[in-house]
Amino acid sequence: MDTFGLTIAAILVAGAPLVLATLGETLTEKAGIINLSLDGSILLSAMAAFVVSVTFDNPWIGLLAGMATGAAIAGLLGIVGIYLGQSQFAVGFILTLLCRDLAYFLGHTYSRQPGPDLGIWSIPGIGTIPLIGPIFSTQSPVVYIAMLSIVTCWWWMYRTEGGMKLRAVGESPRAAFGRGIRVRLVRLYYCLAGGALVGMAGAAYSLAVKPGWGRPQGCEGAGWIALAIVIFGGWHPVRAALGAFFFAALQVSGIYLQELFPSIPAPVFQVAPFPMMILTLLAVNLGRMGWIQDIIRQHPLLKTFSKGWSIEAPAALGQSFDPKKGL
Amino acid sequence: MNRDSLLTQIGWFCAALGLALLLTVLVAWPAGAPPFETIYILFKGGVGSMSKIGRVLAGWVPLTLCAVGLLVPFTARLWNIGVEGQIIMGAIFCTAALRPYDDGGVLQIALAIGAAMLGGALWALLAGCLRVFGRVHEIFSGLGLNFVALGITLWLIFGPWKRPGVASMSGTEPLDISLWLPRIGSLSVSWVGLALAVVATIFVYILLYRTKWGLKMRAVGENPKAATLFSLGPRRRLLQAFMICGALAGLAGATQVLGVYHRLLPAISSNYGYTALLVGMMASFRLPLVPFICLFFAILNVGSIQLPLQLGLDSSLSGVIQGVMVLSLFIVQGLRLWLKQRKEVD
Numbered sequence: 001m002d003t004f005g006l007t008i009a010a011i012l013v014a015g016a017p018l019v020l021a022t023l024g025e026t027l028t029e030k031a032g033i034i035n036l037s038l039d040g041s042i043l044l045s046a047m048a049a050f051v052v053s054v055t056f057d058n059p060w061i062g063l064l065a066g067m068a069t070g071a072a073i074a075g076l077l078g079i080v081g082i083y084l085g086q087s088q089f090a091v092g093f094i095l096t097l098l099c100r101d102l103a104y105f106l107g108h109t110y111s112r113q114p115g116p117d118l119g120i121w122s123i124p125g126i127g128t129i130p131l132i133g134p135i136f137s138t139q140s141p142v143v144y145i146a147m148l149s150i151v152t153c154w155w156w157m158y159r160t161e162g163g164m165k166l167r168a169v170g171e172s173p174r175a176a177f178g179r180g181i182r183v184r185l186v187r188l189y190y191c192l193a194g195g196a197l198v199g200m201a202g203a204a205y206s207l208a209v210k211p212g213w214g215r216p217q218g219c220e221g222a223g224w225i226a227l228a229i230v231i232f233g234g235w236h237p238v239r240a241a242l243g244a245f246f247f248a249a250l251q252v253s254g255i256y257l258q259e260l261f262p263s264i265p266a267p268v269f270q271v272a273p274f275p276m277m278i279l280t281l282l283a284v285n286l287g288r289m290g291w292i293q294d295i296i297r298q299h300p301l302l303k304t305f306s307k308g309w310s311i312e313a314p315a316a317l318g319q320s321f322d323p324k325k326g327l
Numbered sequence: 328m329n330r331d332s333l334l335t336q337i338g339w340f341c342a343a344l345g346l347a348l349l350l351t352v353l354v355a356w357p358a359g360a361p362p363f364e365t366i367y368i369l370f371k372g373g374v375g376s377m378s379k380i381g382r383v384l385a386g387w388v389p390l391t392l393c394a395v396g397l398l399v400p401f402t403a404r405l406w407n408i409g410v411e412g413q414i415i416m417g418a419i420f421c422t423a424a425l426r427p428y429d430d431g432g433v434l435q436i437a438l439a440i441g442a443a444m445l446g447g448a449l450w451a452l453l454a455g456c457l458r459v460f461g462r463v464h465e466i467f468s469g470l471g472l473n474f475v476a477l478g479i480t481l482w483l484i485f486g487p488w489k490r491p492g493v494a495s496m497s498g499t500e501p502l503d504i505s506l507w508l509p510r511i512g513s514l515s516v517s518w519v520g521l522a523l524a525v526v527a528t529i530f531v532y533i534l535l536y537r538t539k540w541g542l543k544m545r546a547v548g549e550n551p552k553a554a555t556l557f558s559l560g561p562r563r564r565l566l567q568a569f570m571i572c573g574a575l576a577g578l579a580g581a582t583q584v585l586g587v588y589h590r591l592l593p594a595i596s597s598n599y600g601y602t603a604l605l606v607g608m609m610a611s612f613r614l615p616l617v618p619f620i621c622l623f624f625a626i627l628n629v630g631s632i633q634l635p636l637q638l639g640l641d642s643s644l645s646g647v648i649q650g651v652m653v654l655s656l657f658i659v660q661g662l663r664l665w666l667k668q669r670k671e672v673d
Contacts (some may be wrong), residue, residue, distance in 0.1 A: 094650055
């Protein structure tokens, strides 16, 4: 039973940064902006968080630095993409490559140094409860932060006026503009907010999940997986978070697979999440294809079941909006 | 809309370069890089001697092959991010084709090059099929397949193709010298590679701008819906575009195996796939500019090897400079658009 608890605990830790990055990207994409810079952002924020926490000997300041880095990168993308009307895809991709090299370049002197990490929190008295006890008795604070973020994001998006504005600028910017919402400004805000969450994901890697900095850090590729999970989660924060934990579970099970198949060299398992990413996207997208939807519509049971799966991408995703062109 | 004069265009380009320089200095100075000395070392490290120029050209070959290949799918507005994996697949197929031979000649090398092009094309076709039949965006399929290709390389190097005795990241057993591409004198670049890159550039130019196929391809890119109505067969065309790009990337993989490393190793693609995307964006996907930007980027790559030795800096600065340059170009283009719009409003 203890191994079960420990496995769940490991999945929660491995999933926490993915959850944060996925929530951040979900927020940004809900506002209609696609931020492809995730992979580089996470790496650069991880570097910044580690370097700052070594410098000040305080991991929490490092966490803030990571968030600021993520927000700054997303802000740059936001300004160039929203106000200067350049392709969000292109700028995001350039930023991914740029931030990745920048992280290795600037973090060079801090490579493989000891540094503080966020440590572990335990809720008093929880250790004695069966099942939940071993999961939460020694758990990283990033897990609690991730859990809190899921609830906050869902509440903000679906239960507040701000969340309604957010969805409006992503679904129908012209209508939102007609209602007096400053579309581009709102989009920039969510770029920054999403970027801060992505930065926090980076900090979670270098301060909790894989403490330390080096080349490679070990979080390379996580940003791309997070981008795919957003699609998998149908732009819904709770489902995206579930998707993130699902991927984390696959990653953790990869470690067991390695023990089962010792003849396969260890490095091969490091790339295992990526074929899974393609297959999950394939499964999700096939479910959205016409002929499969026809089959679903003909079967009442599948129809009720499929309601939860019928979320489409924000209608204005990746499109620029120019208020001067009017309604 | 009247087009800007050449002088204005050059002015804006210089503004972009200036911004790139400023941004680079801003990030590099705090890391302990004295600006002028760093730039001097970068360029001296890139063009300082004949052997260095040889290495620059050896890097120029795969970069150009990938970058001109990328223009083909981009004409149909497709992002082939899987170039990296297609290079690797080309290298794997190339090595596989040569494994039965201990020595050989032109025939074996030609066979290996053909196999490499096939490998790259098939890997690209896989990404294309996922896009066309599975609606998986080509950015994700391409990227995922890059990692899968890397995984296959690692598996081969540590598994079936491991060197007798020790398996390590340094790759498979080196090829026999008779299977190497002939070099120019003592330079590390092969004339075969150079010729292949030049031929590929001309081939893509003719294909895109001088054939009906290219014209239809551009139509698909401009308006896929209309292209479907005019029965231009956008799906088939997209797959073809991916395969051509993949074949050229595979060719780049072959030049890496046959001409540079003479074996299969994990870093065989040397990031050329991603750098080629930056080149494409920097050139705004105008073919005539591509070879020159490739040359410049290759100089930066070779020059940056000197940074750790002489200044104790990480060699990834070359990547930073490349990224900053492309980003600056986009920022300046955006500013230009913004100023133009403000003028129109006034």
